Amino acid sequence: MCEINEAFVSELRGFLRPEQVMLHAPMCEHTTFKIGGEADYLIFPASVDEAARILRLIARYGIALTILGNGSNVLVLDKGIRGAVVKFNHPMSAVRVEGERIIAGAGALLKDVSAAAAAAGLTGLEFACGIPGSIGGAVFMNAGAYDGEMKNxxxxxxxxxxxxxCRERQAAALDLGYRHSVFQSNGEAICEVTLSLQRGEREAIEEKMADFTARREAKQPLEMPSAGSTFKRPTGYYAGTLIQETGLKGLTVGGAQVSTKHAGFVVNTGTATAADVLQLIREVQHRVKEAHGVELHPEVRILGEEA
Structure with missing residues (x-):
């Protein structure tokens, strides 16, 4: 935990509402893993202009910057995050439909954008209906499921x-690949996303989304806190299958567990620390490499400082 810069906070509060600025914010309350120490500053922009002003201020004060979406694909370490976390969620979650395009604020949840697409009779985004993230985070990671991905x-x-x-990039300049985008290296904050979809039949779209949702609920441990799929898919394999075949379902370190429902997920049974999760990840990596000769790499982003 660092000493709060009162001048920085005073300037922030000069143009943001009180609820948009939190000090010493426990990140376990702002991630789907429900794990993590405090962030020195947690800031919620409500517009692109506010985001630009916030980032200019952070740069001027020389404060470390972390950009966060819904917090659904991250593990915040036990000592928390030094500097400022700028989190894009409901204050920047407006969704509007313009013909066959949807324009969404970075904080809009994928399930809400998918629902808006279905309501407008637009197809192409059905795969995203159950991904528990924001659309900004989904672009950052080029999220995908059921043979669909944001790149499309x-x-x-x-x-x-x-x-x-402020910048605007067309799709060709986003360098979207498997769980990758240009934003992972350029440090920019995604503020608004434009999607290009196609006309479809609303009933067929909703049926497809219902099918994906049922399959996800049947196979994934949605009832427990997690960061989604823990590992990237190794070429030629599925991480969950390798972990299951190694006999690691249910393997536990402290409060962290390889899900008994889907081996590709590490879940928080209620008391997990980030240290528990990291130790479990390393143990899974070691045993899978030993058994199958395949290296697993985390898909979850690891942020902050270890205790």
């Missing part, structure tokens, strides 16, 4: 650089 539907992205300058 993203037309353009508005972002803000760490210096507070």
């Amino acid at each position: 539907v993203v037309a353009a992205v508005r972002s803000v650089t760490p210096q507070g300058d």
